[in-house]
Amino acid sequence: MAVNYTLPTPESLLPVAGVTLGYAKAHVRKPDRKDMLVIALEPGSLAAGVFTQNRFCAAPVLVCREHLKHGSDMRALVINTGCANAGTGDRGLADARATCAEVGKTLGVAPHQVLPFSTGVILEHLPMERILAGIPQCKANLTATGWFDAAHAIMTTDTVPKGASRQIDIHGHKITVTGISKGAGMIEPNMATMLGFIATDAVVGDDVLQDMVRAAADVSFNAITVDGDTSTNDSLILMATGKAGNPPINGEGTAEYAKLQDAVNEVAIALAQAIVRDGEGATKFMTVRVEGGKTREECLKIGKAIANSPLVKTAFFASDPNLGRILAAIGYAGVADLDTEKLKMYLGAVLVAENGGRAASYKEELGAAVMKESEILVRVELGRGVEHATVWTCDFSYDYVKINADYRS
């Protein structure tokens, strides 16, 4: 069960004007479960996305990139679980295109106005007959209040549905931002993918969404790690229907832009943290904050080295203040001119290390008390600049191995 996680409710996921959602039980991999989703957007909607950097990116990722280049009038997203359509060569591409064509035909829009997403087993082909049969089912139950069911329809080994909403006011216009995500690892057990979908009814200029989704990804999905494995299908999409009636938001640097970006970031961070809280086998949620760096990149490097170390993660699982492991991870993170004499490391409020070694005030029982918590802050002060970065991760338990070793047995 996810660590300290508040389940979304049908009421907590607010409709976004111009967006309807419909699911199907298409039996992609397992019978009688919600496993397909169509998100329909009213005419004039914009969408932008960021995608996996994995060279083995999946067929739907390639098709998404292609369709997003086509232009701005995006009308639908189609998502299936159970099969990632990754490592599937030319046939995989043809299947992703055929899915878009069928959704287009069903909704009366062009195929390139449809974005496809898949999550599930790598190296297997989509069961196209069942996928195509699912599309009219999705259409039949399209509804503006469908976010809660949608959050369920994109789950694979997730133990909880993930969704969040925020509302802001811009010049008297109420603007809603709602998103859903899935993932219980950067790669889940044989189920490859993190997916995130965020929609707003704000009116925004053509170029705004791409900047906004990239900025949101950097502080949310790009700041989490469960096992350091980057999936073949990771996708985060930001959509804007323009139905809120606000004066258009254009370009960075305005108060309105900042307000919308903040709301999008908040939803993205909530969705990303939900993935870590639901991380495979997770029993604890850790925030690793690295401060005082020369660049944000070096802070992120050190944060990720700590958050990805199996030794650090098993120590957290054991509630064992074996904190030399964190120093070792800082040391091998790849910051070549790091001065370990200047560095300070804190566990919660407890100073653990300074001047290249154990702090004089540190006592094991102080560390042990912090390690017993289920929410733990590791803070590193590098003492060489003003940049910082935050990474969220979970611990590494027997159940991680169990989930990843046993799933097909």
Added chain:
Amino acid sequence: MAVNYTLPTPESLLPVAGVTLGYAKAHVRKPDRKDMLVIALEPGSLAAGVFTQNRFCAAPVLVCREHLKHGSDMRALVINTGCANAGTGDRGLADARATCAEVGKTLGVAPHQVLPFSTGVILEHLPMERILAGIPQCKANLTATGWFDAAHAIMTTDTVPKGASRQIDIHGHKITVTGISKGAGMIEPNMATMLGFIATDAVVGDDVLQDMVRAAADVSFNAITVDGDTSTNDSLILMATGKAGNPPINGEGTAEYAKLQDAVNEVAIALAQAIVRDGEGATKFMTVRVEGGKTREECLKIGKAIANSPLVKTAFFASDPNLGRILAAIGYAGVADLDTEKLKMYLGAVLVAENGGRAASYKEELGAAVMKESEILVRVELGRGVEHATVWTCDFSYDYVKINADYRS
């Protein structure tokens, strides 16, 4: 117990003329176990080393680097287990220096002719009274046949002692290369360090050893990974006593140089593979060979990405041919212009993937049969050049978590 590992015997570890070894039961951390070692070298011996790149490198590593700069007439090595003397600041440095001074006094050599090594808990200070008391014990049992006991005296959580010997003939002179190592992870449970010590009686020129130890490290210790964590104390030392009477071996490019380098590499590879076979919780030994790269570096990057992926390692533990995980790791290894269409991936002799997807000839039962073995070869052909690299690793089991989560309870 280590995977398919042949234990060394007292007879299999051949004496090296000019080298004697003596251990002590110094009670560094636990009573009544061999936990200190002195390796004594006759006058005129040379030594060279490669050390951890971790910025939090331990005090003995700093002192080793310092003493190796002093010159070539190295006379002793002193090693303790139980405490890594890492993250110990100025006091740690003073302790390492005091240890060298005491060994020097005991053996009648200068402190800078002594190299110190420590392995064990990070963030704790050496118990200097017991360390100093151990030195005369070590001296009292110095013997040329001490390699087998020495291999035991440097163990921490290793389940087996690690040692190897080779003999070569150069112009009628028999030359011996013998080495010992320790480590059951790049970082072991709270016990930080890989240590390797290799000695030869060959006569070599002044500049030879540094090149030779670096080349040996690249194809052996730098090609293994258990958990991707680089320790604060990793050290590999190559010593040459010059007692074999061969014509001096100088510089690269001669047949004699190549012959000695091969023997040193073979010993280093045997020692490095022994560490993987004894990897924490290991049940399988995997060889990852990446061929057809533009550079050795990119082959190594891909090999390490596969070998370090928790998802790949848990799949091997489960004997589950979940091979999309290997493709995903190849894809995120960071080779930016990798063409996945040209790549081929084999499991043993079975072609698994080509043309960007599953090979037409691949059947799950073929993969499953290979996965059942305890020695498995993963081979990747990149199809973009002639370089290659090999990485050795082990699987990731419940026992890895158990060992790393439970050690202090």
